[in-house]
Amino acid sequence: MTRGAAVLGRRQALGLLAGTLTLPGCAQRPLKDPMDSLFDPADPARRADTLLVLLPGAYDTPQDFVRQGFVQAVRARRLAVDLRLPDAHTGYYTGRQIRERLLNEVVRPAREQGYARVWLAGISLGGYGALLFARAHGELVDGVFAMAAFLGRRDLPAAIARAGGLAAWDGELADADPEDLALWRWLRGCAGPPAPTHPPLWLGYGEQDRFVMSNRLVAAVLPPARVLTTEGGHDWVPWQRLWGRFLDAQPWTVA
Known part of the structure; x- marks a missing residue:
């Protein structure tokens, strides 16, 4: 597959996810029990x-x-962290299934193995998954770094923007997707201090990213130090820069 075809496929998939969270069966890889993981x-x-x-x-x-x-960036900095990369x-x-799979196959086993700190980091749809998990099981993770996060159907962030942003939004939108509505209500709570239900959220995105409007709405309620931005769109080069800056900050070492 050419790079152009891969990018087009990613955009088509995200467009469908943004509309209905359904994809044609031929576009999906098989579900495995447990998920493959590096x-x-x-x-x-x-x-x-x-x-x-x-x-x-x-x-x-x-x-x-x-x-x-991404793995090499961690090792080049000699950071004393283990990496888990689920498929x-x-x-x-x-x-x-994403929340249940992460709970039972990744996060809960990590806690049982004795990890003192577990952070989730995700790109695009992976950022969405990290946020969904943190909303449901915030007490089990110590922080989240969402890069260029897909944040659900576009009607909800558009309505939040019209309301004047997350801080002004009343938490309601008729006919909104229930999952997205619950997530955005949770994101509104990220304006407060970290708590068991709201572990520290770090956000990163390119200024020309396709999801920049949604990400800016969230960034506006976060401490500026936890918002990383760079030039570029929805692609690996800006994500590499954001990842490097996050690693240099080492937020998991903050008590």
Whole structure:
């Protein structure tokens, strides 16, 4: 597949997800029990105290994080964190399984293994998945970094913008998707201090990203230090820059 075809496929998938959260069966990879996953430890001889979980975008794979230098960026900085890269593809979202799979196959086992800190990071659809999980099980994660996050159907962020932003929005929209409505209500609560139901949220996006309007609505209620922006659109080069800046900040080390 050419790069242009891959980008087109990603855009088509996200457009369908934004409308109905359904995709043609031929576009989905098979669901596996458990999900496929890559694991990269900081030290093969011992478990680190912190686990970073990286969730891919639509039609991306864990191997794309490797090919695009995300794992190498962690190791080049000699960060004492283990990495888990689940193959959380679109099928787990359209099948309404993503939260349960992350809970039972990734986050809960990590806690049982003794990780003191678990952070979720996701790109695009993966950012959406990280946020969905944090809304449902915020007490089990220590933070979220959502990059260029897909944030559901466009009617809801458009209505929030018309209301004057998240802080002014009344939390209602007739005929909104219930899942999206619950997520945006939760995002509105991110304006307050971190709490068990609202672990620290970091946000990153390109200024020309296709989801920039939605991301800016969320960024407006976050502390400025937790909002990372860069030039570029919905592609790997800006995401690489954002990832590097997040790693340099090392927010998981903050008490």
